[in-house]
Amino acid sequence: MNLLKIPLIFLIIICVSCTFSDDSEKEIKVGSKKFTESVILGEIISQLAASEGAEVEYRKDLGGTRVLWNGLLNGDIDIYPEYTGTITQEILSNKNITDQSNLPEELAQYGIAISQPLGFNNTYAIGMKRENAAKLGIKTISDLKNYPELKFGFGNEFMNRGDGWPSLKSAYNLPQQNVTGLDHDLAYRGLESGHIDAIDLYSTDADISYYNLKVLKDDKKHFEDYFAVLLYRKDLEKKNPQALGTILKLEQSIPEQKMVEMNAASKIDGLSDSVIASNYLKETLLINTNPVKETFLSRLYRNTLQHLFLVVISLSAAIIVSIPLGILAYKNQKVGHLVLGIVGVIQTLPSLALLVFMIPFFGIGAVPAIVALFLYSLLPIVRGTYTGLKDISRDIQESAEALGLTPFAMLRLIEIPIASRSILSGIKTSAVINVGTATLGALIGAGGYGQPILTGIRLDNVGLILEGAIPAAVMALLVQGLFDLSERILVPKGLRLKENN
Amino acid sequence: MINLINISKSYGENHAVRSFDLTIETAETTVLIGPSGCGKSTILRTIIGLISPDTGKVNIEGEALSTANLVSLRQKMGYVIQEGGLFPNLSAEGNVFLMARYLGWDKDRIEERIDELCELTKFPKDALNRYPIQISGGQRQRLSLMRALMLDPNILLLDEPLGALDPLIRSELQQDLKEIFSTLGKTVVMVTHDMGEAAFFGDKIVLIKDGQIIQEGNISDLIKTPSNPFVTTFINAQRNHLEIIGDI
Numbered sequence: 001m002n003l004l005k006i007p008l009i010f011l012i013i014i015c016v017s018c019t020f021s022d023d024s025e026k027e028i029k030v031g032s033k034k035f036t037e038s039v040i041l042g043e044i045i046s047q048l049a050a051s052e053g054a055e056v057e058y059r060k061d062l063g064g065t066r067v068l069w070n071g072l073l074n075g076d077i078d079i080y081p082e083y084t085g086t087i088t089q090e091i092l093s094n095k096n097i098t099d100q101s102n103l104p105e106e107l108a109q110y111g112i113a114i115s116q117p118l119g120f121n122n123t124y125a126i127g128m129k130r131e132n133a134a135k136l137g138i139k140t141i142s143d144l145k146n147y148p149e150l151k152f153g154f155g156n157e158f159m160n161r162g163d164g165w166p167s168l169k170s171a172y173n174l175p176q177q178n179v180t181g182l183d184h185d186l187a188y189r190g191l192e193s194g195h196i197d198a199i200d201l202y203s204t205d206a207d208i209s210y211y212n213l214k215v216l217k218d219d220k221k222h223f224e225d226y227f228a229v230l231l232y233r234k235d236l237e238k239k240n241p242q243a244l245g246t247i248l249k250l251e252q253s254i255p256e257q258k259m260v261e262m263n264a265a266s267k268i269d270g271l272s273d274s275v276i277a278s279n280y281l282k283e284t285l286l287i288n289t290n291p292v293k294e295t296f297l298s299r300l301y302r303n304t305l306q307h308l309f310l311v312v313i314s315l316s317a318a319i320i321v322s323i324p325l326g327i328l329a330y331k332n333q334k335v336g337h338l339v340l341g342i343v344g345v346i347q348t349l350p351s352l353a354l355l356v357f358m359i360p361f362f363g364i365g366a367v368p369a370i371v372a373l374f375l376y377s378l379l380p381i382v383r384g385t386y387t388g389l390k391d392i393s394r395d396i397q398e399s400a401e402a403l404g405l406t407p408f409a410m411l412r413l414i415e416i417p418i419a420s421r422s423i424l425s426g427i428k429t430s431a432v433i434n435v436g437t438a439t440l441g442a443l444i445g446a447g448g449y450g451q452p453i454l455t456g457i458r459l460d461n462v463g464l465i466l467e468g469a470i471p472a473a474v475m476a477l478l479v480q481g482l483f484d485l486s487e488r489i490l491v492p493k494g495l496r497l498k499e500n501n
Numbered sequence: 502m503i504n505l506i507n508i509s510k511s512y513g514e515n516h517a518v519r520s521f522d523l524t525i526e527t528a529e530t531t532v533l534i535g536p537s538g539c540g541k542s543t544i545l546r547t548i549i550g551l552i553s554p555d556t557g558k559v560n561i562e563g564e565a566l567s568t569a570n571l572v573s574l575r576q577k578m579g580y581v582i583q584e585g586g587l588f589p590n591l592s593a594e595g596n597v598f599l600m601a602r603y604l605g606w607d608k609d610r611i612e613e614r615i616d617e618l619c620e621l622t623k624f625p626k627d628a629l630n631r632y633p634i635q636i637s638g639g640q641r642q643r644l645s646l647m648r649a650l651m652l653d654p655n656i657l658l659l660d661e662p663l664g665a666l667d668p669l670i671r672s673e674l675q676q677d678l679k680e681i682f683s684t685l686g687k688t689v690v691m692v693t694h695d696m697g698e699a700a701f702f703g704d705k706i707v708l709i710k711d712g713q714i715i716q717e718g719n720i721s722d723l724i725k726t727p728s729n730p731f732v733t734t735f736i737n738a739q740r741n742h743l744e745i746i747g748d749i
Binding site: 395396398399400401402403404405406409413414417418420492493494495497 | 572586
């Protein structure tokens with residue numbers, strides 16, 4: 001088989017997979033951040049909208065405020081739960097909004113509306129293990145000043161936000177140097193294991209009682225109010241006023257204690273988010289909804305399809321682009337340095353950063369994830385092609401030239417077949433990296449095996465983490481096996497033989 | 502006939518070939534000889550257009566070699582190098598018929614030609630479907646010659662074709678090659694550094710040093726009327742030790 005046909009095959013694969021992909025526009029697109037409370041609120045919103053007969057797409061566990069805000073702005077998300085403090089401190093931090101009552105006006109400039117508060121204030125707090133705080137006699141944040149050796153572990157957002165660590169440090173004049181930024185859910189585990197002495201908390205976290213934590217008093221009233229609200233696109237009022245009206249019944253309907261209970265039901269009792277949401281709606285708003293019950297197998301099937309979709313499309317596109325780029329790099333030294341330099345730089349970008357960079361251009365969901373994975377897959381294939389061609393001996397090249405073959409015929413008949421092993425091994429490397437990196441796609445709403453991993457980390461549920469991690473590992477192994485097999489078909493026999501004299 | 506007119510080629514400070522003029526007669530075997538780095542391979546590679554000279558031009562049977570006619574002129578020349586330069590991805594047969602198939606010859610014509618060439622070069626037919634890595638050095642050179650002769654070119658260029666072979670195989674191939682050259686009556690240009698080989702093959706021997714011709718003529722011209730002491734030095738340096746012992 002001629003190796004030049006490969007790009008063509010992958011082009012066909014892309015076209016076929018695109019026709020299978022689900023690109024129908026759902027009526028209402030709901031989003032949530034990747035912590036339990038946000039996921040439950042998103043679930044409640046989704047069920048309310050569905051109860052009005054709207055078709056709902058719910059993208060949960062998205063990786064950070066920026067992802068959701070950008071998604072809201074470009075229409076990939078219609079509505080999601082947010083906190084007033086986050087809007088002033090993070091989303092609109094450059095506007096220095098001091099009075100939260102100005103928010104509707106400020107947000108309207110972006111075509112975004114804000115609901116009345118849902119009824120609870122989930123502000124930031126600082127927490128320590130109860131026995132540790134008692135031993136040191138720490139009751140307030142001011143008390144921390146006397147213990148400079150304490151180790152802090154704060155959520156990544158908290159490390160940077162306006163009212164986060166930098167301003168907390170200066171407001172209380174805190175001396176601690178040992179401060180680590182990490183995932184909020186992992187911070188709890190660090191506290192439990194004793195690697196960290198104090199962390200940032202959300203005041204409605206179920207973990208406060210779960211881990212038996214002491215919430216330190218914010219004696220200087222540093223933290224702002226974080227009233228839960230809904231942010232939604234203004235055009236939702238026209239698109240589906242009925243569903244929006246029902247969703248807005250949530251205003252002033254969730255007291256703080258209720259939210260803590262729901263968080264605990266998820267985190268401690270292990271109830272599914274959709275059951276918790278459904279129970280809440282039944283009890284409080286007397287609305288009956290059908291919680292989605294997905295079996296393990298149907299979840300696995302869906303995740304596998306989504307993951308394969310990301311990998312197959314991005315890898316195919318990378319192959320189609322990289323092989324010609326590799327050839328170009330080989331034919332022209334100057335272009336070669338430039339091409340290898342650029343794809344090399346792309347490869348050094350942290351994959352999470354690359355994913356987030358894509359959001360302003362491609363929104364959220366599968367498209368930005370595919371573009372990021374595509375960019376990520378370029379280097380190994382370009383390099384494999386370039387090296388494979390460059391390593392062909394001068395004798396062989398000159399013999400081909402001297403025969404009177406045109407440059408293209410030389411490439412097709414001699415050079416590419418000889419470089420095929422190197423090209424294939426580049427593709428194999430890309431594929432395996434791609435399968436692993438695609439798990440991060442869930443952070444920007446692309447689904448796949450990353451989804452159960454994210455939920456598993458959030459709920460401290462190893463089973464769920466493995467539900468994503470094991471299939472991802474198996475897929476990587478299968479992909480590797482597939483390419484090992486294809487070597488036997490695609491690499492010419494003469495290159496696979498060993499010298500026998 | 503091949504005419505090299507005022508060919509110069511330098512790599513930075515190093516002048517590989519300087520104002521080189523040479524006429525290569527049709528149906529003769531011309532041997533380019535000289536010490537390592539004298540420019541003899543550069544001349545051969547210039548003839549087939551692998552090197553483009555800084556000045557001067559090459560005429561192949563009256564046609565000046567240029568980028569426009571490079572591909573078509575190359576198809577009228579066969580080129581064999583020391584290690585064969587065989588394509589490892591293709592079978593022995595695949596190497597030989599590559600160009601014929603590329604140019605659209607039909608199957609029967611290809612098979613017929615390969616049969617002829619096997620006979621001519623004494624390449625075993627049962628090894629035709631082997632790969633280059635599976636055959637011996639001597640056979641590789643026979644195969645490389647078959648590939649060069651496939652399109653029946655008028656000109657055959659050989660760059661140290663026997664240089665990598667052990668003495669027994671080398672001497673056997675020398676005999677066979679000479680027979681082939683005389684059977685085919687082609688214009689042959691061979692590069693070697695071995696005076697014995699040059700004397701054995703050459704209708705004309707061109708002795709080159711530092712990118713310039715020192716003397717051209719047949720072997721007895723070079724021995725009897727050397728143009729320069731270097732000619733004698735070069736010839737004597739290569740006299741076989743056994744021959745010297747025999748002289749005593």
